[in-house]
Amino acid sequence: MRVLCVATKSPWPAIGGGRVDLRGLVDALAMAGAEPRVVAPTVGSEPPQLPAVDVRSVPARPRTWPWSLLAIVRSGSAVMARYEMKTLAAAVTEELDRFRPAVLHLQQAQLGWLLPAVRGRVATVLRQENVESDLIARLATISWWPLRAFLAREARALARAESAACRSAHVVAAISDSDSTRLRELAPEAIVRVVPAALPLMPAGDCERLSGDPPLLCLGSFDWRPNRDGAEWLLREVWPRLRLCLPDAVLHLAGPGSDTLGRGLASIVRHGIVAAARRMYDPRSIALIPLRIGSGVRMRLLEAWAAGVPAVTTPAGSAGLGTDRPVGALVAASAEAFAAEVARLATDSGLRQQLVASGRQTLDEHHPSRIAAAARACYEEAISRYRAGQG
Structure with a gap:
């Protein structure tokens, strides 16, 4: 089965939750004998070409926020307007003609603007990594006015756009049961199925030895507001408490935007963008995931379990x-409570082993073979619905 995957960002390198999700799915599909091809805007250097996975990098970038804000005049969503890229649309049209996929996989509702033009040409599956409008609505509740008013308005506009995209796709692939329920509330007419996240296949390699006793690791894309808010809360509210109870601990921040966090604070190492997130999981470390706003599934939690952290x-x-x-x-x-739990885990080796074993048990549900089977079922249902609509 040929699957054309279109994303707002390339899954290489897999440095953010959305990229990790798509990378894992592409790996799983290739392992299962499918033929995935990825089309995404260019971000930085060209992504590496993996065996059995073809990647087309499109010279396009999301529109700037000032331009995107013009969507408000049309009562639209600024988030959605950012990703309306003509060069990406042209590349998708070319790939539909050249690659002739059985299914067009769109990674997230921000690409829903492509659906009206392609729905009559190919079966479509919309992958929802989260419910973005809910994230924006929650972000509004912790923001100051007038940003609060703007975000509340954006959340409503984005919810309408997500609803329209879900209704337009032949099948929607939610990342979790809770997201599936929420998407059905937004779009009762949509066909929503659940395809859990799959961790990308990572070659075994040596992990970095991180400083600190214990080393505390906070990985993420900190240029994404929910992640940054969580990191700022960690630094402002949790880290001073941890310094008192774990004076030898060192906090390691890694990922886009991490080099701008916690300046002036002691015992913090900022790694910036890392080429291989998996190498950051020192077996002695404790992973910190301090989100206050969330939807979907935390890919960093799955990564930590896979690494035995x-x-x-x-x-x-x-x-x-x-x-x-x-x-x-x-x-x-x-x-x-967060600081107390970190301190408890740092001194209780039995609890540490229990959590690692339990996490790996949960991780079995995200095995590539299971995810490939769930994705294929979604694709086959979309193909059936597409063919039925042609009759």
């Missing part, structure tokens, strides 16, 4: 994994 997170950070799953992380809602 225990994690401390928030209710938002553990959302999307389901209440009936094994508990593979300590969860704390307040800064005091």
